[in-house]
Amino acid sequence: MKWRDSWRFSAQVLLRHKTRTALLSFAVAIGVCSVLLLTSVGEGARHYVSKEFASLGSDILIILPGKKETSGGSIPFYSTTPRDLTIEDAQAVKHLSSVKSVAPVIAGTALVSHKNKSREVIAIGSTQDFLKVRNLTLSHGRGFSQKSADLAESICIIGAQLKDDLFGQQKAMGQWLKIAERRYRVVGILEQRGESLGLDMRDMVIIPIRSAESLFNSPALFRILIALKPRQDESLTEQRILSLIKKRHDNEEDITIVSQNAMMSSFDRISNFLTVAIGVIASISLVVAGFLIMNVSYISVSKRQQEIGLLKAIGATATEVRVIFLTESALLIGLGVCLGLAAGYTIAALFNQFIASFVLIIPWWAALASGLMSFVIGLLFTWLPAAKAASQDPVSAMRGN
Amino acid sequence: MTQLTMTKVIATKQITLSHIDKTYLVGEKPLHVLNDISLSIEAGEYISIMGPSGSGKSTLLNMIGLLDRVDNGSLVLENTETTVLTEEQRAKLRRNSLGFIFQNFQLISRLTALENAELPLVLAGVDANKRSEIVTELFESLGLADRLQHLPKQLSGGQLQRVAIARAMVMSPKILLADEPTGNLDQKSGKEVVGVLEELNRQGITLIMVTHDHELGARANRQLQMVDGVIVADSATCIEIGTNK
Numbered sequence: 001m002k003w004r005d006s007w008r009f010s011a012q013v014l015l016r017h018k019t020r021t022a023l024l025s026f027a028v029a030i031g032v033c034s035v036l037l038l039t040s041v042g043e044g045a046r047h048y049v050s051k052e053f054a055s056l057g058s059d060i061l062i063i064l065p066g067k068k069e070t071s072g073g074s075i076p077f078y079s080t081t082p083r084d085l086t087i088e089d090a091q092a093v094k095h096l097s098s099v100k101s102v103a104p105v106i107a108g109t110a111l112v113s114h115k116n117k118s119r120e121v122i123a124i125g126s127t128q129d130f131l132k133v134r135n136l137t138l139s140h141g142r143g144f145s146q147k148s149a150d151l152a153e154s155i156c157i158i159g160a161q162l163k164d165d166l167f168g169q170q171k172a173m174g175q176w177l178k179i180a181e182r183r184y185r186v187v188g189i190l191e192q193r194g195e196s197l198g199l200d201m202r203d204m205v206i207i208p209i210r211s212a213e214s215l216f217n218s219p220a221l222f223r224i225l226i227a228l229k230p231r232q233d234e235s236l237t238e239q240r241i242l243s244l245i246k247k248r249h250d251n252e253e254d255i256t257i258v259s260q261n262a263m264m265s266s267f268d269r270i271s272n273f274l275t276v277a278i279g280v281i282a283s284i285s286l287v288v289a290g291f292l293i294m295n296v297s298y299i300s301v302s303k304r305q306q307e308i309g310l311l312k313a314i315g316a317t318a319t320e321v322r323v324i325f326l327t328e329s330a331l332l333i334g335l336g337v338c339l340g341l342a343a344g345y346t347i348a349a350l351f352n353q354f355i356a357s358f359v360l361i362i363p364w365w366a367a368l369a370s371g372l373m374s375f376v377i378g379l380l381f382t383w384l385p386a387a388k389a390a391s392q393d394p395v396s397a398m399r400g401n
Numbered sequence: 402m403t404q405l406t407m408t409k410v411i412a413t414k415q416i417t418l419s420h421i422d423k424t425y426l427v428g429e430k431p432l433h434v435l436n437d438i439s440l441s442i443e444a445g446e447y448i449s450i451m452g453p454s455g456s457g458k459s460t461l462l463n464m465i466g467l468l469d470r471v472d473n474g475s476l477v478l479e480n481t482e483t484t485v486l487t488e489e490q491r492a493k494l495r496r497n498s499l500g501f502i503f504q505n506f507q508l509i510s511r512l513t514a515l516e517n518a519e520l521p522l523v524l525a526g527v528d529a530n531k532r533s534e535i536v537t538e539l540f541e542s543l544g545l546a547d548r549l550q551h552l553p554k555q556l557s558g559g560q561l562q563r564v565a566i567a568r569a570m571v572m573s574p575k576i577l578l579a580d581e582p583t584g585n586l587d588q589k590s591g592k593e594v595v596g597v598l599e600e601l602n603r604q605g606i607t608l609i610m611v612t613h614d615h616e617l618g619a620r621a622n623r624q625l626q627m628v629d630g631v632i633v634a635d636s637a638t639c640i641e642i643g644t645n646k
């Protein structure tokens with residue numbers, strides 16, 4: 001039998017039994033499509049969070065006041081209150097050779113108002129380096145100069161949402177607003193960028209560090225953000241910072257350093273696990289679809305025992321019968337897989353078109369695995385009954401037992 | 402057994418069955434459907450097999466047509482001992498030397514008359530052009546020229562059986578086996594179909610036909626009578642053969 005003829009023979013079966021073809025290929029398509037969509041949710045979630053982490057910039061260290069017990073400190077019992085982190089601590093860190101920039105941060109909430117409008121927002125006291133370390137850019141203005149931070153100037157940078165709330169369509173640059181009854185001039189507006197690690201940057205006001213010190217009436221830093229120079233040994237720098245601060249804090253190790261990369265890699269582990277877990281769920285759905293394929297193939301091959309018997313009676317070998325049925329099955333599954341891929345990618349694209357806050361990303365391996373698995377299951381469960389029927393003598397097959 | 406040595410002895414016959422046995426298991430009980438059947442047939446013979454229902458006529462025909470396997474004995478077709486052939490060799494022999502016609506036509510319902518008839522040629526790997534040439538010519542001689550593109554459900558019983566005859570003939574076999582070919586037909590189309598088969602026999606093909614219609618069976622040059630898996634009468638030898646178990 002020629003290849004072209006066996007393809008034609010199989011295509012005829014599919015074309016002339018349209019209902020059966022539709023039902024079977026939908027079973028495969030639904031399996032493939034659900035695998036794609038389930039894994040795309042996992043992959044989308046992974047990308048969403050890692051983008052958030054990446055927006056913080058890589059090679060970032062964060063110094064927090066206080067010793068976290070879980071980080072394995074050498075102090076068996078915890079001394080009363082840790083010493084505050086200070087602006088001077090931050091300046092000392094800046095002198096380390098591997099450090100590119102340092103942003104001391106004071107944070108608190110404050111009532112911000114302009115004319116008759118007011119909002120309670122998070123006020124951050126920091127330096128221009130804060131913008132660099134957190135990868136923030138200004139849509140208007142230039143922000144703080146090096147001096148303005150030290151001189152406690154009454155200037156501020158505001159988030160895009162805050163600008164809209166207080167000024168509406170009016171020009172905000174150069175205008176004055178009040179933060180807790182003190183007057184600040186707007187020297188910069190943050191670019192619309194949304195959330196960053198749970199902090200809504202659009203809804204925030206940034207003032208020079210020294211201004212914040214007097215506003216909140218405390219020199220204690222909330223944390224110090226440190227950006228490393230490229231290709232620096234992170235853990236070595238961590239050690240240097242630890243010992244530097246320890247020296248400055250009467251030999252007490254009373255700070256915790258969190259590294260961006262460490263957070264990232266533990267996050268990656270979680271999200272990889274998530275993706276694999278979703279892949280497993282998806283595989284189960286494919287196995288369920290495979291079960292359906294198995295049943296329908298099995299039944300339809302059994303129903304066509306007579307045809308198998310006839311083919312053998314007119315001279316088809318067992319191999320030819322198997323080839324005929326496997327070709328048919330391959331066509332059917334190919335059709336189902338194409339439908340499933342098309343449906344999966346279309347649904348994901350439509351979702352992404354209309355829902356901006358979350359992006360569905362179909363991983364290539366999910367498309368590959370679901371396609372392959374469909375073929376393996378479908379062909380296997382066509383092969384088993386077809387091979388059994390084909391190996392019988394024509395009369396037995398025709399009698400259907 | 403000495404099956405292989407027999408091959409030479411009966412080399413002049415087209416079909417030779419020697420001591421054929423066939424037993425089916427019905428539940429636990431063995432059912433002896435064919436009992437020590439020996440028979441030889443020459444090329445071009447016209448044979449009818451008659452006998453009561455269940456006497457083993459179809460089983461015997463299926464054995465000769467290689468649609469089933471014998472339990473014991475030897476079956477030689479065209480100088481080939483078939484009981485030692487592989488499954489694939491048997492399939493090739495069915496395709497090339499044997500044509501089979503069934504009582505219920507056995508046409509594939511989704512395929513047109515042309516597609517049904519050309520199936521053996523498709524299996525044999527013949528070109529599409531050559532195939533339709535062969536089928537068209539056969540259809541013309543069978544009075545089916547305008548039925549090539551019809552589906553089985555659009556054809557009458559007589560036409561269906563003629564399509565089946567075309568399918569049996571496309572490979573130009575030397576032996577044509579028909580199991581109650583008129584069983585599902587009215588008298589008129591039954592006569593037509595038998596007429597076609599007899600015409601093919603006149604052109605040289607060996608025709609073996611199972612029937613329980615005595616009038617029909619009597620038309621054959623040689624008549625076999627079967628009872629309980631045994632050939633009890635053979636008009637060629639005029640010998641009544643007893644059961645020997």
Ligand SMILES: Nc1ncnc2c1ncn2[C@@H]1O[C@H](COP(=O)(O)OP(=O)(O)O)[C@@H](O)[C@H]1O
Nearest residue numbers: 425426427434453454455456457458459460461
């Ligand atoms: N595959 C089978 N399994 C069990 N019994 C069978 C099988 N094929 C035929 N038989 C039995 O063998 C006997 C002869 O069958 P068959 O050759 O079809 O008879 P006939 O064609 O003369 O009516 C019947 O009793 C039938 O039931």
Ligand SMILES: [Mg+2]
Nearest residue numbers: 458459460580
């Ligand atoms: Mg019968």
